[in-house]
Amino acid sequence: MKIRIPATSANLGPGFDSCGIALSQYLNIEVLESAQEWQIKHSLGADIPSDETNLLIQTALKIAPDLAPKVLRMTSDIPLARGLGSSSSVIVGGIELANRLGNLNLSQKEKVQIATEIEGHPDNVAPAICGDFVVASYVDDEVYSVKHHFPLCDVIAYIPDDQLLTSESRSVLPTSMPYKEAVKASSIANVMIAAILNGNLPLAGLMMEKDRWHEAYRKKLVPHLDHIRSISRNIGAYGAFLSGAGPTVLILSPEEKTDQMVQELGKLPISASINVLSIDQEGI
Numbered sequence: 001m002k003i004r005i006p007a008t009s010a011n012l013g014p015g016f017d018s019c020g021i022a023l024s025q026y027l028n029i030e031v032l033e034s035a036q037e038w039q040i041k042h043s044l045g046a047d048i049p050s051d052e053t054n055l056l057i058q059t060a061l062k063i064a065p066d067l068a069p070k071v072l073r074m075t076s077d078i079p080l081a082r083g084l085g086s087s088s089s090v091i092v093g094g095i096e097l098a099n100r101l102g103n104l105n106l107s108q109k110e111k112v113q114i115a116t117e118i119e120g121h122p123d124n125v126a127p128a129i130c131g132d133f134v135v136a137s138y139v140d141d142e143v144y145s146v147k148h149h150f151p152l153c154d155v156i157a158y159i160p161d162d163q164l165l166t167s168e169s170r171s172v173l174p175t176s177m178p179y180k181e182a183v184k185a186s187s188i189a190n191v192m193i194a195a196i197l198n199g200n201l202p203l204a205g206l207m208m209e210k211d212r213w214h215e216a217y218r219k220k221l222v223p224h225l226d227h228i229r230s231i232s233r234n235i236g237a238y239g240a241f242l243s244g245a246g247p248t249v250l251i252l253s254p255e256e257k258t259d260q261m262v263q264e265l266g267k268l269p270i271s272a273s274i275n276v277l278s279i280d281q282e283g284i
């Protein structure tokens with residue numbers, strides 16, 4: 001049995017904690033055989049546990065405590081702590097593992113609900129499960145989500161080599177915001193979503209760069225964002241924004257501008273990898 005979970009990018013600028021897209025990088029889980037104890041074969045680094053303490057198995061056992069132990073193989077090209085949903089992919093993987101091994105027949109809605117309860121917000125887990133572009137609200141302990149087709153474009157991921165933990169990136173956010181500012185921030189997100197639904201990427205990209213919820217506070221942790229944004233504007237990409245909690249920056253680009261964008265990004269004096277991705281439309 002094989003399970004494939006896509007990377008995700010949360011927020012898209014102003015859709016803080018509620019909007020996300022699924023991307024064409026993957027966590028792959030394969031069930032190899034039954035065993036006396038849980039074991040994960042992986043080469044993701046010594047810091048990642050390969051026994052029952054791994055988040056994948058912990059999540060699966062939370063949902064189905066009686067699952068019989070297995071030997072699993074886990075591979076991933078989703079970089080850790082870079083704002084591309086690596087931990088969400090593991091949570092979603094654990095839920096799907098329990099679902100399949102335990103024959104739970106969970107619906108997509110149930111998976112999104114369980115994953116959001118574990119993660120705390122739905123913007124990574126929902127697109128990882130459903131694919132494509134998802135807008136979701138976690139309110140009164142319930143997740144309400146809508147999946148929609150994201151307009152065709154290249155997604156350039158500028159992924160710095162240095163990690164940034166989500167907890168650190170959330171710790172710089174304010175605990176309150178003036179009412180008028182919140183209304184403005186919400187209107188920007190609303191127009192961004194409407195523009196995506198209309199296939200209007202130039203307008204969506206413009207709104208993505210006007211976020212008022214989080215990027216201004218996180219800028220000190222991701223000083224490369226402004227520079228990338230000015231490159232993106234000069235070349236004529238649709239927009240550049242922090243992927244999730246950062247430090248990765250995503251640039252939405254018309255296909256014909258992508259080579260030039262990649263070339264210019266490669267000149268930045270930061271140790272980073274630059275990947276040209278597409279939207280994953282399937283989810284798990």
Ligand code: HSE
Nearest residue numbers: 010016017166244245
């Ligand atoms: N919406 C979340 C954030 C995504 O920006 O902190 C990362 O978990």
